[in-house]
Amino acid sequence: MTVRDMAACARQAAWEMAVLPDALRRRALLxxxxxxxxxxxxxxxxxxxxxxxxxxxxxxxxxxxRLRFDGAKLxxxxxxxxxxxxxxxxxxxxxxxxxxxxxxxxxxxxCPIGVIGVIFESRPDALVQIAALCARSGNAxxxxxxxxxxxxxRTLFSVMDGAARGAGLPAGWxxxxxxxxxxxxxxxxxxxxxxxxxxxxxxxVRYIMDHSRIPVLGHADGVCHVYVDRAADIDMAVRVxxxxxxxxxxxxxxxxxxxxxxxxxxxxxxxxxxxxxxxxVALRGCARTQALIPxxxxxxxxxxxxxxxxxxxxxxxxxxxxxxxxxxxHGSGHTDAIVTQDEDAARAFLSRVDSAGVYxxxxxxxxxxxxxxxxxxxxxxxxxxxxxxxxxxxGLCSYKYKLLGHGQTVGGGVRFTxxxxxxxxxLDVQSP
Amino acid sequence: MTVRDMAACARQAAWEMAVLPDALRRRALLxxxxxxxxxxxxxxxxxxxxxxxxxxxxxxxxxxxRLRFDGAKLxxxxxxxxxxxxxxxxxxxxxxxxxxxxxxxxxxxxCPIGVIGVIFESRPDALVQIAALCARSGNAxxxxxxxxxxxxxRTLFSVMDGAARGAGLPAGWxxxxxxxxxxxxxxxxxxxxxxxxxxxxxxxVRYIMDHSRIPVLGHADGVCHVYVDRAADIDMAVRVxxxxxxxxxxxxxxxxxxxxxxxxxxxxxxxxxxxxxxxxVALRGCARTQALIPxxxxxxxxxxxxxxxxxxxxxxxxxxxxxxxxxxxHGSGHTDAIVTQDEDAARAFLSRVDSAGVYxxxxxxxxxxxxxxxxxxxxxxxxxxxxxxxxxxxGLCSYKYKLLGHGQTVGGGVRFTxxxxxxxxxLDVQSP
Numbered sequence: 109m110t111v112r113d114m115a116a117c118a119r120q121a122a123w124e125m126a127v128l129p130d131a132l133r134r135r136a137l138l139x140x141x142x143x144x145x146x147x148x149x150x151x152x153x154x155x156x157x158x159x160x161x162x163x164x165x166x167x168x169x170x171x172x173x174r175l176r177f178d179g180a181k182l183x184x185x186x187x188x189x190x191x192x193x194x195x196x197x198x199x200x201x202x203x204x205x206x207x208x209x210x211x212x213x214x215x216x217x218x219c220p221i222g223v224i225g226v227i228f229e230s231r232p233d234a235l236v237q238i239a240a241l242c243a244r245s246g247n248a249x250x251x252x253x254x255x256x257x258x259x260x261x262r263t264l265f266s267v268m269d270g271a272a273r274g275a276g277l278p279a280g281w282x283x284x285x286x287x288x289x290x291x292x293x294x295x296x297x298x299x300x301x302x303x304x305x306x307x308x309x310x311x312x313v314r315y316i317m318d319h320s321r322i323p324v325l326g327h328a329d330g331v332c333h334v335y336v337d338r339a340a341d342i343d344m345a346v347r348v349x350x351x352x353x354x355x356x357x358x359x360x361x362x363x364x365x366x367x368x369x370x371x372x373x374x375x376x377x378x379x380x381x382x383x384x385x386x387x388x389v390a391l392r393g394c395a396r397t398q399a400l401i402p403x404x405x406x407x408x409x410x411x412x413x414x415x416x417x418x419x420x421x422x423x424x425x426x427x428x429x430x431x432x433x434x435x436x437x438h439g440s441g442h443t444d445a446i447v448t449q450d451e452d453a454a455r456a457f458l459s460r461v462d463s464a465g466v467y468x469x470x471x472x473x474x475x476x477x478x479x480x481x482x483x484x485x486x487x488x489x490x491x492x493x494x495x496x497x498x499x500x501x502x503g504l505c506s507y508k509y510k511l512l513g514h515g516q517t518v519g520g521g522v523r524f525t526x527x528x529x530x531x532x533x534x535l536d537v538q539s540p
Numbered sequence: 541m542t543v544r545d546m547a548a549c550a551r552q553a554a555w556e557m558a559v560l561p562d563a564l565r566r567r568a569l570l571x572x573x574x575x576x577x578x579x580x581x582x583x584x585x586x587x588x589x590x591x592x593x594x595x596x597x598x599x600x601x602x603x604x605x606r607l608r609f610d611g612a613k614l615x616x617x618x619x620x621x622x623x624x625x626x627x628x629x630x631x632x633x634x635x636x637x638x639x640x641x642x643x644x645x646x647x648x649x650x651c652p653i654g655v656i657g658v659i660f661e662s663r664p665d666a667l668v669q670i671a672a673l674c675a676r677s678g679n680a681x682x683x684x685x686x687x688x689x690x691x692x693x694r695t696l697f698s699v700m701d702g703a704a705r706g707a708g709l710p711a712g713w714x715x716x717x718x719x720x721x722x723x724x725x726x727x728x729x730x731x732x733x734x735x736x737x738x739x740x741x742x743x744x745v746r747y748i749m750d751h752s753r754i755p756v757l758g759h760a761d762g763v764c765h766v767y768v769d770r771a772a773d774i775d776m777a778v779r780v781x782x783x784x785x786x787x788x789x790x791x792x793x794x795x796x797x798x799x800x801x802x803x804x805x806x807x808x809x810x811x812x813x814x815x816x817x818x819x820x821v822a823l824r825g826c827a828r829t830q831a832l833i834p835x836x837x838x839x840x841x842x843x844x845x846x847x848x849x850x851x852x853x854x855x856x857x858x859x860x861x862x863x864x865x866x867x868x869x870h871g872s873g874h875t876d877a878i879v880t881q882d883e884d885a886a887r888a889f890l891s892r893v894d895s896a897g898v899y900x901x902x903x904x905x906x907x908x909x910x911x912x913x914x915x916x917x918x919x920x921x922x923x924x925x926x927x928x929x930x931x932x933x934x935g936l937c938s939y940k941y942k943l944l945g946h947g948q949t950v951g952g953g954v955r956f957t958x959x960x961x962x963x964x965x966x967l968d969v970q971s972p
Contacts, residue, residue: 123894126894127888127892206912208906208911208912212902212906214913219891302924302925303924317753318753321750323925341947343947344946344947348949350949351950351951351952355949355951356950436555447947451967454944454967455967456559458940458967459651460559462555462558462654464940465940466941466943467942467943467944468944469944469947469948470644470943470945470946470947470948470949471949473950473951474640474644474943474945474948475941479640479950479956480638480640480646480941481638481640481646481956481958491734491755492653492734492735492938493653493734493755493757493925493926493938494925494926496939496940497940497941508895508896508897508898508928508929509896509897509907509912509928509929510899511897511899511902512886512899512900512901513899513901514776514901514902515775515776515779515780515901515902516901516902516903516906517779517780517782517787517902517905518783518787518788518905519783519903519905520779520783535883535886535900536891
């Protein structure tokens with residue numbers, strides 16, 4: 109089947125999925141979990157073939173670790189499916205209800221987006237999560253995983269597809285793309301596909317954004333900051349900063365720059381530097397930082413760099429305002445944290461920093477769909493339209509306006525009342 | 541000032557506007573209204589110069605009518621400003637509140653998008669509305685009106701800018717672009733501008749969408765349908781159909797195609813055709829339509845055509861399903877209506893038709909921000925991401941996630957509770 113055929117099929121499936129009852133979409137996820145458990149051996153065998161090929165090709169150890177799909181990963185994936193099935197239905201929700209005129213009622217009701225193309229890394233559990241998020245929210249999905257996970261993905265997909273169709277999802281509810289050429293074809297199908305979500309390297313995401321007329325949600329960079337305010341608790345600052353930087357360096361929500369208020373720098377920087385060095389982090393500081401702690405000099409480029417490594421740039425700022433201006437200039441709008449005991453400083457930081465996540469006294473590493481309680485995430489968006497931050501099933505929904513009348517016309521001289529209604533759309537009865 | 545400078549200025553202004561209190565943004569709108577009334581003579585003189593030039597250049601009468609800005613239009617514009625000022629603040633609203641873990645609280649709070657570029661037609665009242673919608677929602681605006689309204693727009697803008705800055709909006713909260721070259725420059729400033737909203741012809745909107753990396757919201761086509769179901773009240777069908785087609789033909793929410801169920805066609809088509817012809821509408825029908833009423837033959841191209849004129853294509857369908865499939869294939873996702881007394885048919889139509897507005901027993905002409913109770917609209921979007929349908933101040937808002945902790949780290953072994961909280965973010969106290 110060509111990618112165009114898959115997309116046409118997905119388009120048709122999406123129209124069917126938009127009206128499937130919640131219970132059926134839930135059941136599809138539960139049956140996927142059951143089928144994955146039943147077919148565990150076949151899945152592990154496929155993964156072993158991928159792992160063997162990766163070893164031959166000399167795949168780096170951290171990537172090989174992500175590629176592995178074992179009993180623990182399967183258990184997590186199935187628990188995730190069951191958790192998603194248990195979340196409330198995101199569809200058919202009345203978001204706004206207004207009487208426009210007597211007997212003329214406007215309801216804004218959530219609905220699926222339609223057909224979503226997702227391109228993701230070589231982590232087989234990502235396939236399970238993304239397919240499940242799309243199915244739960246009534247969207248059809250075109251899925252392209254990493255090349256290294258080819259056999260695992262094929263097996264996972266075939267098991268999930270069988271279970272989903274057995275539960276009543278329409279054929280074409282999801283399709284698996286396998287080559288770069290497939291992705292190129294998909295990007296041209298703006299008549300059929302409503303949204304592309306690319307996950308992966310900065311360069312890759314930018315390439316996708318530049319080569320498609322289809323709307324793209326995602327993030328290219330994750331240049332996250334921790335700002336240690338003059339009124340910070342220094343012990344807390346050390347904990348938050350070490351976790352933000354070093355708990356897992358290869359991810360977009362890890363911190364890349366530490367900003368420290370000049371008044372607290374002489375007391376805060378030495379313990380911060382000690383703790384970060386103990387965690388294996390190399391520091392690159394501005395001139396004033398270098399006067400307080402031994403470290404390499406940061407260059408201008410450092411403030412814009414996503415290291416994804418055990419490196420942190422450090423800058424002393426004269427004020428909260430300077431910290432905010434630095435972040436709004438050099439940040440990527442992903443996630444930025446302030447450590448302070450001063451509520452006014454926190455309020456200003458959280459209002460003025462123009463990022464998807466603005467945190468007070470906690471680690472930037474919390475920026476994640478699972479941690480936010482969304483069950484999982486299909487991606488993290490740093491733009492400001494539609495979904496911002498981690499995107500779960502709610503981010504995969506659109507809405508439509510339903511207007512219910514009794515023959516009203518504009519020319520007939522309607523008297524507008526614009527009275528808020530406190531009820532759901534009578535045509536959309538939510539399942540319990 | 542270059543467009544780049546205007547955009548940089550707007551970017552800075554937008555950061556300031558995001559934290560201005562509601563009362564100040566309201567006051568700015570009220571003072572704009574007062575200033576426009578005070579400067580009425582100067583505004584009418586500028587408009588007289590535009591009208592004179594338009595007459596010299598032989599502007600068509602309907603366009604000249606839209607260009608005129610007289611006492612009635614001024615009164616409407618000022619009433620609109622005051623109505624927008626009275627709407628509840630769209631900013632600082634807590635949309636989601638979850639306890640992630642003990643003492644770690646997540647709030648999703650609405651905020652402005654940032655810098656918005658709007659390109660609109662030669663209707664001076666559009667400038668007033670759009671600038672006001674942006675200011676009310678805390679967004680900075682780059683505004684490009686139609687060439688014909690140049691002098692009126694300059695005067696309106698200068699009066700509104702003075703009043704807004706007097707009320708405390710930052711310099712650069714809005715800027716007026718005047719040439720096509722300005723628009724070209726604006727489209728390249730994806731570092732500074734968050735959203736482009738183009739209003740105007742199909743070709744123009746497509747051009748904008750294809751020539752910018754900045755997200756675009758709007759609509760190219762408005763191919764709207766009225767479907768007369770087998771269970772329609774024929775009198776109502778006639779009223780709704782005539783209003784949808786002929787109440788104002790030059791607008792995107794006017795109907796272009798009438799679909800009629802075959803069972804009701806012999807009874808419904810003759811009175812529909814009579815009423816439409818009386819309203820000046822020429823019909824183009826499918827073969828089965830031509831067998832029932834005298835009319836020109838429709839070609840395949842007719843089903844995809846936005847006439848914006850006194851022309852309506854007519855097709856007989858065998859079923860509700862066929863009507864829905866026709867609309868999803870040929871429609872533009874704008875607004876489509878069913879006329880029926882059968883609630884199940886209405887439910888199916890409203891669920892399955894994949895359009896921004898889906899109407900039951902009322903005219904497609906209601907698709908409009910003012911009629912929806914949004915005070916005004918900055919545009920109508922037919923995409924499915926972010927805002928769909930008429931966009932008012934809510935469509936001009938984004939959100940951010942605010943996470944409030946007490947030093948929590950991911951590595952520290954947080955126990956997630958994911959408990960819904962029933963309160964607003966304590967850092968965002970809504971004004972009454």
